[in-house]
Every structure is written in structure tokens, then in C-alpha cells.
Amino acid sequence: MKFIAEIDIMPHKELLDPQGKAVINNLGHLHLSGVADVRIGRHVQMTIEADSEAAARQTVETACQKLLANMIVETFHYVLKGA
Amino acid sequence: MKFIAEIDIMPHKELLDPQGKAVINNLGHLHLSGVADVRIGRHVQMTIEADSEAAARQTVETACQKLLANMIVETFHYVLKGA
Known part of the structure; x- marks a missing residue:
């Protein structure tokens, strides 16, 4: 079975996000007001071929914990869809 | 009204994503098989204070087109939720 994972x-x-703060400052220069709390992370899309949804979830979680995310300073969330 | 925008x-x-290719190669070293088509982008969360949903959408689109995304090589999608 094929699945598509959308990972954030x-x-x-709890951590400062200096990249997000820079975006808030610069939105002011574009005369866009009303924007606050900007946080910037990564979005990963992947296609997974697995026997079951549970196996696909296991693959995504291992990939995030061991390679994609730095679990000390980042968290991840994902949605799995059938492809 | 307050809205939260989740932007990818x-x-x-059509473009190669070398960062995604590197992830596929390295997942092999973690003995994770069955993963293909990895693409890596950015995820932006922001809070928007606007008079209407239409105004909030306008703010998100202007921010993406003028500051957050490079429209030559990137596309953006977003979801707007009431906060």
C-alpha cells in the first residue's frame, strides 16, 4: 500500500524563533499589519510503500526521530494519507 | 477576529530537490526502506488579526508572494483557521 506523509x-x-521574528519585522515594511507569532519550521512530503498504515506510521516516526527532526529543539506532527 | 494560518x-x-534526495539516501543507512519522493520545504505558522476572513487571506497571500516564498521556484498552500 502507498501512503503520502505530510510532516511539519x-x-x-518554548524556544525563541529568530527567523520568525525577522519575518514579523519585515512584514511591517510591506505595510502588512496584524500579523503576530510567526514561527518557521520545515515541511516534508514523502511517499511510503508499506504493508499497513501502522508500518507506514512507524517508518515516518523513525525517520523523523533519527534523521529529520532535532528532538531537542523541535517537535514534529504528521498526517498520513492513502496515495 | 483572530486567525491562524498554516502555510506550506x-x-x-518540476524542480529537483537535492535536500530531499539526500534524505532518501540517508534513510537507507537507517534501514528504512519503501520511502520515495521526499520533498522538503518550509512550514510557517502565523497569527493574524483581521476584520474578516477575506482580509486575513489577503494578508497571508501578500506575505507569501512578497516575502516568504520565492515564486519562481516555490509554490505555497495555506489553511486558515479561526483562533
Whole structure:
């Protein structure tokens, strides 16, 4: 079975996000007001061929924990869809 | 009204994504098989204070087109939720 995983890897809420702060400052220069709390992370899409949804979830979680995310400063969330 | 925008900024499908290719290669070293088509982009969360949903959408689209995304090599998609 084929699955598509949509993974969001974001900095922990407790941590400062200097990239997000830079975006807020620069939105002001574009005369866009009302924007706050900008946080910037990574978005990963992958296609997984697995025997079951549970196996696909296991693959995504191992990939995130061991390779894609730095679990000390980041958290990840994902959605798995049938392809 | 307060809205939360969840924005995904991804490289165009037509373009090579060397970062994604590197991830596929390295997943093999972790003995994770069955993963293909990895593409890596950015995920941006922002809070928007606007008079209406239409105004909030306008703010997100302007921010993406003028600051967050490079429209030559990237596309963006977003979901707007009431906060």
C-alpha cells in the first residue's frame, strides 16, 4: 500500500524563533499589519510503500526521530494519507 | 477576529530537490526502506488579526508572494483557521 506523509517540523513553542521574528519585522515594511507569532519550521512530503498504515506510521516516526527532526529543539506532527 | 494560518512553501514539482534526495539516501543507512519522493520545504505558522476572513487571506497571500516564498521556484498552500 502507498501512503503520502505530510510532516511539519517546528521549533518548540518554548524556544525563541529568530527567523520568525525577522519575518514579523519585515512584514511591517510591506505595510502588512496584524500579523503576530510567526514561527518557521520545515515541511516534508514523502511517499511510503508499506504493508499497513501502522508500518507506514512507524517508518515516518523513525525517520523523523533519527534523521529529520532535532528532538531537542523541535517537535514534529504528521498526517498520513492513502496515495 | 483572530486567525491562524498554516502555510506550506514547497519547491515546484518540476524542480529537483537535492535536500530531499539526500534524505532518501540517508534513510537507507537507517534501514528504512519503501520511502520515495521526499520533498522538503518550509512550514510557517502565523497569527493574524483581521476584520474578516477575506482580509486575513489577503494578508497571508501578500506575505507569501512578497516575502516568504520565492515564486519562481516555490509554490505555497495555506489553511486558515479561526483562533
